[in-house]
Every structure is written in C-alpha cells, then in structure tokens.
Amino acid sequence: MSTATTEAAAVRTAGGTVTAVTGVGLAVPGARTPQELLAARPDGAAAVDPAARLGKKGLRYKDRATQLALCCADEALRDAGLLGDDGLTVPGESVAVLIASNYGNVDTVCAIVEMIAAEGTAGGLSPMDVPNASSNVIASTLAVKYGLRGPNLMLCNGPTSGLDAVRWAATLIRSGRADRALVLGVEPDNRAVRRLTGADRLVDGAAAVVVERLGCGPARGVAERALVGATARTAGVRACLDRLGADAPAVWFGPGDGTDPADGTPLPGVPRYDLTGEWGESSAALGVLQCAGAVGWFAAGGGGPVYAVAGRDGDDATAGLVLRAPDAVR
Amino acid sequence: MSRLPVTGVGAVASIGRDPGEIFAALCAGRDGRHPLRGFNRDWYNADCLYEVDDRPAPQTDTVGRATALLLDAVGQAARDAGLGDDLSDVPILVGTGLRELRSLELWWRDGRPFGAERMHFGTALRERFGALDTHTISNACSASLYALALAVNLLELQEADMVIVAGVDVITESMFGLSDRLQFDPPDRLRPFDRDRKGTVMGEGAGAIVLRRKAPADRGAVHGWVRGVAVNCDAFHATAPDPHGIAAAVRQAHDQAGVKAEDIGLVMLHGTGTQLNDAAEATALSDVYGPHIGSPLMTGMKSMTGHTSGASGVLGLLVALRAMGQGVVPPITGLDNPAAEVAGFRIVRDTPVEEQVDLAQIDAFGFGGINAVAVVEAGR
Structure with a gap:
C-alpha cells in the first residue's frame, strides 16, 4: 500500500461523508450534557452511581466498567431514538456495537490471581467472574441487554482506541455490515489501573455516540448532530494534524504535543480542549469523549470542522478524526 | 462478492513453529498436551494444557509471551509474502482473547516489569515493523476472524492494498483458574464432539496472513x-x-x-x-x-x-x-x-x-x- 492510496482514501472519505452522530450518552462525574464537557470540571463532582440511574436490577456481578457502560448506552440509544419503552425501534441486526476500553477488566484479572496465590487454590473463586475475565464482557453485555445482533467489537488498542472505534463504526456502515453503531468508550478508576497507568485520577466514566448512515436519523425524526469525516493514523500529533486536512479547524480536541517550534503551539490561533486534563486520564474513552464534546460544540452554535486527536507523540500512534457541523455541505 | 488473495502465512502453536510443522503434526495426530509449564501445579486440579514451550525454565514465567508469539507469526507471514521488516504502510489487525493480560498478572502479583503501553500490541508492532495502523481487537475466541472481516472491508473499500490479519493468545492464570474452579473433574484432553467430552482445555498460539486486494502476477505465490x-x-x-x-x-x-x-x-x-x-x-x-x-x-x-x-x-x-x-x-x-x-x-x-x-x-x-x-x- 502506498501512502498516496491512504491519502486518496482519506480525501474520498472527507468528500463523501456517509455517517453522522445521531445520539450521545454520558456517564461522567460532573458532566451531564455534551456542552458541559466543554466547561471546567465542577469541584467535588460525585462519582457516577449506576444504581441511581438504572436501578439495581441487572447490575449485580457486573464490573464497574460494564455498569458505567450500561448507564451511558441507555442514554445514547434513547437520545438517538433507537430505544423506546418497548425496546429497540430498529432491527437488532442493523446495530453494531463497538466498545473501547483498555482497563475495563484489569481489576478482575488482578484480584483473581492475587486470590489464587493467597489461598493456594482456585477453589475460592466465584464463577460469576467468568464473563468479567473476558475482555469483551462490556460489548457482549450491551448486546444481550438491548438485543443488538450486528457486528460486536471490543477494541483494546491503547490511547487511540476511542477514535479507532468511531473509524471502524464508519467502516462497518460503509461496507453494509450495519446501518448504525453504538460506539462507547469507558475506563474505570481503581487501585490497579492507577498503578498501571501512573495516573492519579482516571475518568471513572463512559461516553457513547450513535454513529449512523446519513439520513437514517432524520427518517426517524432524530437530528444529525455532527458529520463523521476523514480519519488518519500517524506517528505523532504534528503529522496527524497535517494529514487531517486542508481546512483549518474551528476548534480541536487533543494533547498539546506536536508544537511548531516557531510559535509554540500545534495549531496557532485555534482553541484546544484537553479533556484528559480536565476529566481525568481517559485512555480508550478519550476519542469518544471528544466526539461527544464536538457534538456539544456544534449544539452551542460552534462551527466546523472540529478535529479530534488521540495518542501523544510518545505513544505507538496518533489517531485523528474530522467532525463537521451537521449543516455542512455534503 | 470479493476474492482476495492470501500471499503470506505464518504460525506458531504447541505442535509446531511454522504452518508446515503444525500441519504435519495435525496429520500425524500429534498433540501438544503437556503438564503445566508456567503455573504452580500445586494450586490446580487440572494438570495439562497445550502451551507453547518457550519459557526459559520449567515453572518460570516471563512477561511478553503473547507479543513474542505474535511478532513471530507476523514476521513469518511478511517474509513469506516477500515484504521484509518494514510494514509502516500495512495495516495490522490483531485478534486476541486475552491480550497481554498474562503479563499484567505477573506485574501485579509478582512485581515483574510491565507497562500500560504493552497491554495492546501496537507498541511492539511499531518497534519491530514500524507499523502505525495497528489494531488490537479483543473479541474472545472469534477475534482473529472478526479481524479478518474488518480487513476484507478495508480492501473492498480500497482504503488499503494489503492488510495483515493475525490472531494470538497465551493462557492467563485468571482464565485458567476460573476454568479449574468450574471443572471439578478436569478433562485430561480436548475431545470435540465425543460423547464423553468433558470440556475445553486451553492452548496457545499465533497465526498471521497477508491479504491483498489484487492478485500478484505470480499465481504460485497465492496460498488461497x-x-x-x-x-x-x-x-x-x-x-x-x-x-x-x-x-x-x-x-x-x-x-x-x-x-x-x-x-x-x-x-x-x-x-x-x-x-x-x-x-x-x-x-x-x-x-x-x-x-x-x-x-x-x-x-x-x-x-x-x-x-x-x-x-x-x-x-x-x-x-x-x-x-x-x-x-x-x-x-x-x-x-x-x-x-x-x-x-x-x-x-x-x-x-x-x-x-x-x-x-x-x-x-x-x-x-x-x-x-x-x-x-x-x-x-x-
């Protein structure tokens, strides 16, 4: 594959946008709406309480990441008009599920090996932990709960996972494998994850967007909130911003890496949101939080395009995504 | 309907270090069962797994085994396809059930060196092959064919001319421990479709293929x-x-x-x-x-x-x-x-x-x- 092919593909995607965001869900301490993601984190924001949001039923034996995902998915599916009081409003086969999480089952895995070593036997383990030991438990739990029978993907792909999930959602829709996708990123906060990441605070939350074939949302009476455009994957932030396009963004989400030595900023004059700095280390959830933030930006009257960038210069790759205002010329 | 050529293959498993060895062992009816190589045998009822024998010493476990198997299989497939060690332009999609969770276990319990950046395989694939478009897809036991489905889409949508699809897993002690907890009378071997089958037994391995959008001029280089x-x-x-x-x-x-x-x-x-x-x-x-x-x-x-x-x-x-x-x-x-x-x-x-x-x-x-x-x- 030549680089030219990649660039041609990126341009083609940008010119022929086929997917849009039609729903958003958040389970983030201190941010109830996409617009609130763009404000400062309130002091003393209370942790998300899944039982308060969904009731206790169905939460037993579910790990923290799965519980957060359930809150968030419910809100996103309802927001997109895909879930009513009688269940799904579209065929379950038409809905793909893409979950981004690096640390969702880290606590379960660490606790199990610790217990085996302490007791000198596996006899004390709980069989209820079997699903939680599998990294895809979040994706399959959501599928079972809502009857989502389309492609079901669990991406554990490092800091770019959230944006990678949005890209694969668009790919699944373009290829005809699904008409829409629930894309959700989630990371829990616990002792093992803090030690592993070195972060003093994880987001302990989830964000979801429903990505859908253009026109499907409006046909249900649901507005398109952002258009999903070109994607890029590069070595570092600078290269990613360069690849994303000719149009200077109105605003961008991402780390402050890739600064131009001449003026000390990656994109001179363009405001930047650092959601990890504000809401805590978000890892795989970051890209989806950024998409939700872009929806908040457009809802508040902001123009496009908006760039979302995840993966710092020291990471294995940087991923980028262009989001356009819903009224942008197609 | 598409017809995408496989132009390179690579694999490693308990029964062989490349696709040829593995196939020969299968035809000879030779299995890779062995008493536990890396776990403490006193802690478990089951005493047999199908592990790859790549540890430095018996009952001595090391971090990064899944990554090593993956790099081996991808390297074999790339060489077989005549690609060499620079895969910076080739998307690599990796299906895995348990990622590097075995290394996470050794880090948490035994204090072995391991970092968050190695939970997914992109870091090692970048270091070894310069690869940038890498994806760790954790789809349990269907992961590598799920990865193949995405690869087919990338090629059909002409977003790539070539994709490497891989799958890898080594056994985690958490998953083995849970199965040991559930299997009161553990199976001594895996007997699919037998009336007296007693359950599954975990194994280890990695496989990789190079998949292209267009057939190469040399049809002899197409595996299928x-x-x-x-x-x-x-x-x-x-x-x-x-x-x-x-x-x-x-x-x-x-x-x-x-x-x-x-x-x-x-x-x-x-x-x-x-x-x-x-x-x-x-x-x-x-x-x-x-x-x-x-x-x-x-x-x-x-x-x-x-x-x-x-x-x-x-x-x-x-x-x-x-x-x-x-x-x-x-x-x-x-x-x-x-x-x-x-x-x-x-x-x-x-x-x-x-x-x-x-x-x-x-x-x-x-x-x-x-x-x-x-x-x-x-x-x-």
Missing part, C-alpha cells in the same frame, strides 16, 4: 483466496452460545462468498469440546446444511492444539488453505464415540483423508455470542 467473512452477535447469553446466531452467521458467510452450503467441501469446526459449544455448532450446521450435512468433510484442530482462543480462527484458516493445497485433510483425534448431534456428519477421525477440496468454511465463536465465519477458496 478469502471469499467472504460474516460477523454477528447472538445477543443471547454472556457465555452460552445460541444455534440461531451461529446459523445466521454461516448463512451470511455463504451469501457473501456467493456459494451454497452444498458447494462447501470442508468445514473447519470451532469444536471446543464443551457440551454447549459442540451441541450449538452441530445444531446450527444441521440447520444450514440440511440434506447436505453429510457432504463436506469436517475437521478441527483443537484436539491437538487445545483451544487457542483468539488465534483459533486464523489458525483454522491456515490449516484449511494447506489442506486444500495438499489435498489432505487432517483428523480430529480422540473422537472415539461421536455424540448424537453429529450423526450423519462426515467428520475426519483418527487418520487424514485424501480428497480434493475447493471451498472451505471456518468457524470461530466467542464468549458473549460473537460469531465469525469465513469462506476460503483453494489457491489453485
């Missing part, structure tokens, strides 16, 4: 063709499979490949040796194949490799391609008394069968009811 891959989700149960979801995936794979059930000459069964999987798989196949259920040869490799989880799909695909290329289908071993649900199936047992096969179906099903089914065509 990927015709279609279907993926779906039962949305039924966290761990138990649903025959309806499996049957839907098989039908969809045949549709995508533009073939009928009676055209398929070989089925690489998922065949994990659990009561639930084997019954659900047999029921689904009977439903889809109907009167043609006795037509294709059926086999599987898990009786000799153990259940290699995320690697299992791509390893099955490699075996199917080689079986079609050589006109020899390896057997399932230890299948002494076939279960009632496979009555009428043409399962290859005990010794290889020589037969020319043109089209093969590969099954891979995972926890959470995630199903992936591929159809491949012989390289001839």
Whole structure:
C-alpha cells in the first residue's frame, strides 16, 4: 500500500461523508450534557452511581466498567431514538456495537490471581467472574441487554482506541455490515489501573455516540448532530494534524504535543480542549469523549470542522478524526 | 462478492513453529498436551494444557509471551509474502482473547516489569515493523476472524492494498483458574464432539496472513483466496452460545462468498469440546446444511492444539488453505464415540483423508455470542 492510496482514501472519505452522530450518552462525574464537557470540571463532582440511574436490577456481578457502560448506552440509544419503552425501534441486526476500553477488566484479572496465590487454590473463586475475565464482557453485555445482533467489537488498542472505534463504526456502515453503531468508550478508576497507568485520577466514566448512515436519523425524526469525516493514523500529533486536512479547524480536541517550534503551539490561533486534563486520564474513552464534546460544540452554535486527536507523540500512534457541523455541505 | 488473495502465512502453536510443522503434526495426530509449564501445579486440579514451550525454565514465567508469539507469526507471514521488516504502510489487525493480560498478572502479583503501553500490541508492532495502523481487537475466541472481516472491508473499500490479519493468545492464570474452579473433574484432553467430552482445555498460539486486494502476477505465490467473512452477535447469553446466531452467521458467510452450503467441501469446526459449544455448532450446521450435512468433510484442530482462543480462527484458516493445497485433510483425534448431534456428519477421525477440496468454511465463536465465519477458496 502506498501512502498516496491512504491519502486518496482519506480525501474520498472527507468528500463523501456517509455517517453522522445521531445520539450521545454520558456517564461522567460532573458532566451531564455534551456542552458541559466543554466547561471546567465542577469541584467535588460525585462519582457516577449506576444504581441511581438504572436501578439495581441487572447490575449485580457486573464490573464497574460494564455498569458505567450500561448507564451511558441507555442514554445514547434513547437520545438517538433507537430505544423506546418497548425496546429497540430498529432491527437488532442493523446495530453494531463497538466498545473501547483498555482497563475495563484489569481489576478482575488482578484480584483473581492475587486470590489464587493467597489461598493456594482456585477453589475460592466465584464463577460469576467468568464473563468479567473476558475482555469483551462490556460489548457482549450491551448486546444481550438491548438485543443488538450486528457486528460486536471490543477494541483494546491503547490511547487511540476511542477514535479507532468511531473509524471502524464508519467502516462497518460503509461496507453494509450495519446501518448504525453504538460506539462507547469507558475506563474505570481503581487501585490497579492507577498503578498501571501512573495516573492519579482516571475518568471513572463512559461516553457513547450513535454513529449512523446519513439520513437514517432524520427518517426517524432524530437530528444529525455532527458529520463523521476523514480519519488518519500517524506517528505523532504534528503529522496527524497535517494529514487531517486542508481546512483549518474551528476548534480541536487533543494533547498539546506536536508544537511548531516557531510559535509554540500545534495549531496557532485555534482553541484546544484537553479533556484528559480536565476529566481525568481517559485512555480508550478519550476519542469518544471528544466526539461527544464536538457534538456539544456544534449544539452551542460552534462551527466546523472540529478535529479530534488521540495518542501523544510518545505513544505507538496518533489517531485523528474530522467532525463537521451537521449543516455542512455534503 | 470479493476474492482476495492470501500471499503470506505464518504460525506458531504447541505442535509446531511454522504452518508446515503444525500441519504435519495435525496429520500425524500429534498433540501438544503437556503438564503445566508456567503455573504452580500445586494450586490446580487440572494438570495439562497445550502451551507453547518457550519459557526459559520449567515453572518460570516471563512477561511478553503473547507479543513474542505474535511478532513471530507476523514476521513469518511478511517474509513469506516477500515484504521484509518494514510494514509502516500495512495495516495490522490483531485478534486476541486475552491480550497481554498474562503479563499484567505477573506485574501485579509478582512485581515483574510491565507497562500500560504493552497491554495492546501496537507498541511492539511499531518497534519491530514500524507499523502505525495497528489494531488490537479483543473479541474472545472469534477475534482473529472478526479481524479478518474488518480487513476484507478495508480492501473492498480500497482504503488499503494489503492488510495483515493475525490472531494470538497465551493462557492467563485468571482464565485458567476460573476454568479449574468450574471443572471439578478436569478433562485430561480436548475431545470435540465425543460423547464423553468433558470440556475445553486451553492452548496457545499465533497465526498471521497477508491479504491483498489484487492478485500478484505470480499465481504460485497465492496460498488461497478469502471469499467472504460474516460477523454477528447472538445477543443471547454472556457465555452460552445460541444455534440461531451461529446459523445466521454461516448463512451470511455463504451469501457473501456467493456459494451454497452444498458447494462447501470442508468445514473447519470451532469444536471446543464443551457440551454447549459442540451441541450449538452441530445444531446450527444441521440447520444450514440440511440434506447436505453429510457432504463436506469436517475437521478441527483443537484436539491437538487445545483451544487457542483468539488465534483459533486464523489458525483454522491456515490449516484449511494447506489442506486444500495438499489435498489432505487432517483428523480430529480422540473422537472415539461421536455424540448424537453429529450423526450423519462426515467428520475426519483418527487418520487424514485424501480428497480434493475447493471451498472451505471456518468457524470461530466467542464468549458473549460473537460469531465469525469465513469462506476460503483453494489457491489453485
């Protein structure tokens, strides 16, 4: 594959946008709406309480990441008009599920090996932990709960996972494998994850967007909130911003890496949101939080395009995504 | 309908260090069962797994084994396809059930050096091959065929001219411990579709293929063709499979490949040796194949490799391609008394069968009811 092919593909995607965001869900301490993601984190924001949001039923034996995902998915599916009081409003086969999480089952895995070593036997383990030991438990739990029978993907792909999930959602829709996708990123906060990441605070939350074939949302009476455009994957932030396009963004989400030595900023004059700095280390959830933030930006009257960038210069790759205002010329 | 050439293959498992060795072992009926190589044998009832023998010393475990197996398989496939060590322009999609969670365990419990950046395989693939478009897809036991489905989309949408699809897993102590907790009378070996099967036994391995959009001029370099891959989700149960979801995936794979059930000459069964999987798989196949259920040869490799989880799909695909290329289908071993649900199936047992096969179906099903089914065509 030549680089030219990649660039041609990126341009083609940008010119022929086929997917849009039609729903958003958040389970983030201190941010109830996409617009609130763009404000400062309130002091003393209370942790998300899944039982308060969904009731206790169905939460037993579910790990923290799965519980957060359930809150968030419910809100996103309802927001997109895909879930009513009688269940799904579209065929379950038409809905793909893409979950981004690096640390969702880290606590379960660490606790199990610790217990085996302490007791000198596996006899004390709980069989209820079997699903939680599998990294895809979040994706399959959501599928079972809502009857989502389309492609079901669990991406554990490092800091770019959230944006990678949005890209694969668009790919699944373009290829005809699904008409829409629930894309959700989630990371829990616990002792093992803090030690592993070195972060003093994880987001302990989830964000979801429903990505859908253009026109499907409006046909249900649901507005398109952002258009999903070109994607890029590069070595570092600078290269990613360069690849994303000719149009200077109105605003961008991402780390402050890739600064131009001449003026000390990656994109001179363009405001930047650092959601990890504000809401805590978000890892795989970051890209989806950024998409939700872009929806908040457009809802508040902001123009496009908006760039979302995840993966710092020291990471294995940087991923980028262009989001356009819903009224942008197609 | 597409017809995408496989131009490179690589694999490692408990029974061999490359696709040729693995295939020879399968045909010879040689399995990779061995007393626990890395775990404390005093802590568990079960004492046998199908592990790759790559540890520095018995009962001495090291971090990064899954990554090492993956790099080995990807390197083999790239060399086989004449690509060399620079894969900076090639997307690499990795299916895995357990990622580097074994290293996480050793880090947490034993204080071994390990970092968050190695939980996914992109870091090592960048270091070794310069790869930038890498994806760790954690889709349990159907992971590598799920990765293959995404690769087919990238090629069909002309977003890439070449993609490497891989699968890898090594056994985690948490998953082994849970299975040991559940299996009061642990199986001494994996016996798919046998009336007396006692459950699955985990295995280790990695497989990789180079898949292209267009056929190379040298047709001799084509190992076979990927015709279609279907993926779906039962949305039924966290761990138990649903025959309806499996049957839907098989039908969809045949549709995508533009073939009928009676055209398929070989089925690489998922065949994990659990009561639930084997019954659900047999029921689904009977439903889809109907009167043609006795037509294709059926086999599987898990009786000799153990259940290699995320690697299992791509390893099955490699075996199917080689079986079609050589006109020899390896057997399932230890299948002494076939279960009632496979009555009428043409399962290859005990010794290889020589037969020319043109089209093969590969099954891979995972926890959470995630199903992936591929159809491949012989390289001839």
